[in-house]
Each structure stands twice: as C-alpha cells, then as structure tokens.
Amino acid sequence: MDMATLGELERSVMDLLWDSAEALTAGDIRDGLARGDAAGTGKDLAVTTVLTVLSRLEAKNFVTRDRDTRPHLFHASTSRAAHMAELMHEVLGAAPDREAVLARFVGQVSPSEVAALRRMLDGK
C-alpha cells in the first residue's frame, strides 16, 4: 500500500472515530469504512489492516486504545476541532518557528498595509 492510500485510510478511520459518540472496535471501524465508502478506500479491508492503521495512529497519539476489553476499544485522543485549532495556530500564529515549517502565500501584514491594499482594490 503506498503512502497516499495509507494516509487516506488513516483519515477515514479518524473521521469515523471523531464522528462516533462511543469508543469503537476495529470490527466496528471496518464495517463503518465499508458502509461509507465514498472515497473507495475501505473496500473489503481485513480487520488486521484496520488494526495496523489504528496502531499507527496510536503511535502518533491521535488514537487511544482501551486494553481492558476484548476486543480492544479505540477512541480519538483529541477532538477534530482541537486538532484543527492546532493546525491553524501553526499556520496563522505569530510563532517564530512558522516560517521554518511552511511558506504562506501572504505572510504577516501590518494594519497600515491592509488599509492601503483595500484602497487599491476599491479603486479598481
């Protein structure tokens, strides 16, 4: 499986966990992927494949595993909104590390610059 497909599979699994009110088993997730297979990523997946993806996500701290039950239960460690906030903070925040990570189309803009640009756009 190439990295792009693996990434898409991880995303589908996270979407299910984020949208679910309760913790899910790997079997639940396999069934969920087969049902909502709009992206065509979850076709006839084996539960072991789902478990592999879950282990990867667990290693990256996106997923928490409850080992007290059989089969194991999985839930998202943090909400989608919290992760989105983390991402956008890195994109928009004034953290000095930002420019080392990514290149924004337009970076920091001063208020006077914005005023000048708005005047220019209005004048067009």
Place this chain on the structure above:
Amino acid sequence: MTITWVALAALAIALAWPVPILLARAAWPARAPGTALVVWQAIALTGGLSMIGALLSYGLTPFGGNMVEGLRSLPGSLLAGSLPSGSEFSQMFALSGAILLGIHLLLTLATTFVRAERSRRRHRQLVTLLSSPMPERPDTRLIDHEAPVAYCLPGTTRSVTVLSAGLIAILDDEQLRAVVAHERAHATQRHHLVLLAFRAWRGSLPWFPIATRAHDAVAILVEMLADDQARRVVSDDTLVSSIAIVASESPDATAAALTPDGSSALAADSPSASRRIARLVDGVPPLALPARIFAVACAIALVAVPTALLTGPAFR
C-alpha cells in the same frame, strides 16, 4: 601568513557590514531576484569562511608557513602537548575561536534543519488527517476552514500545497491558479532550504543585525521568484489581485488591527505584500543579461577569494 589573515579579516568585515547593507538597499534585486539570491548566498558563505579563515590563519602562524602546513603540524603539537616556540597567547585565542565558531555554525545549521523537519512531519500528519485531496490538482489539499490561507508544506520527497475553503470562497479560478503556481514554485525551487540556511545563520549570530537583515531580504526574494513563476501562468493583474485580496482578508491582519500598540514590529518592518505588488504594478523590467552575468561572476569571485587565500600555500 600575515597577508592571508589580514586580507581575510578585511573581507570578513566588508561582508559583515557595508556590503550586505548596500545590497539590502539596492533596487536591482527586485528586477533579478534569482541573481540576487545567488549573491546573498555568496555573501553569507564567504562571510563565514573569511571570518573563520582569518582566525584560523592568524592562530596557525606559529605552526607553519601557510594554512596547509599549519594544519598538518597542529595535531603533532597537540599530541606532544607543547606549543611551537614563538606562539603568542592571542594566536591560541584566535585558534580556539575559529574552532568554536566553526562548530557553533555547523551545529546551529544541523539543529535548525532537524527541528524544522520534526515540526513539518507533525504538521504533515495533521494535514493528512484534516484535509482532503483535490482530485483536479495534484499534490494539493483542501482544509475545511474559513480563514483564507494558502501555503506550501515542503517535504524531502514530496511537497504539498494546502488551500483553505475560505480562500476558495474569495478567489476566482484564475486567481487560484496564481496562488497554486506561486506555492508550487516554492516547492520545486526548494526555497525552504535557502531560507533555513539563512535562518540558521540568524539563529547562530543573534547579536549580529546583518544576519537578520540578510534573512529578511532573502525571504522577500524567494516570494518574488515564486511570483515570477506564477506570472508565467496568469496575467500580472490576476496575480496582483490575488495577493491584495488574500492580504487584506488575512486573519492576522484583523488580529493585528486589534492590538492596541499597533501590532508586532515584524509586521510593520516587512511590508512584503506591498513590495511584491509594487513590483508587479510598476512593471519593472528584468535586469539585462550582461548585468546579471556580472553579478553572478562577482558572487563566484567572492567565494573563490577566501578559498584561494586559505588553500594557496604561496602566501607567507
């Protein structure tokens, strides 16, 4: 040997102060950003080489007639535990300084790259989970967020361009093409590597204002280079309007307008969006080819001088 270290010290001082200030003030870099980028890299590389080289060749004077001889006899002296006769305290001080400075610069470079790579990997994971691929645009992903942003996330094997739903809402198709072409240019021309090197230089010499100035100049030059790539795909007017729209709708512009003290110094000091637009609106012609060749030749000569001084055993 005296000529060597005096020449290198003079070169180091010239490159640490007057030369970068003149280049940062010059108007021609906006007309040939790629050439100017080469010149900045030559200045940074030669500045570091001549700084360390001057200390090294002064410090090695008692060890031999030239750098090569000096470096060869240094390990022997170190093992024997005795200094050659005629060694001065100031020379040992310079020698230690050269070694420490060299290690410091290399370590900062390494940590800057490692840290950036680690942050990028984390960010890439978040992007993978929170964005969807755009089937009609390869290596481009869409995040469902109202803030209008576009950015390039550089990677060792593959770079990703990320667009937000908020951006797509305020730009038309042509303007989006401009944005994507601009971001792809950052990725294909590997601008992040140049920027990181200058970032490391700034980080290793925080008390050295020129390093900050060089970093800021280079940061604007890579934006201009990416703009020039976008101009091959869309008209100048389209590019101008997309820069102006994204800048004026920028969420941190609104945030900055709210800060009572008039926002951060960074925002006030680097009006890069305006400078990019001014360059496109005024239609400055590209620098003539002979002038560009001359500038690149100067850059090559600049790097060659300290290299020749350090390795050429003819100097005594």
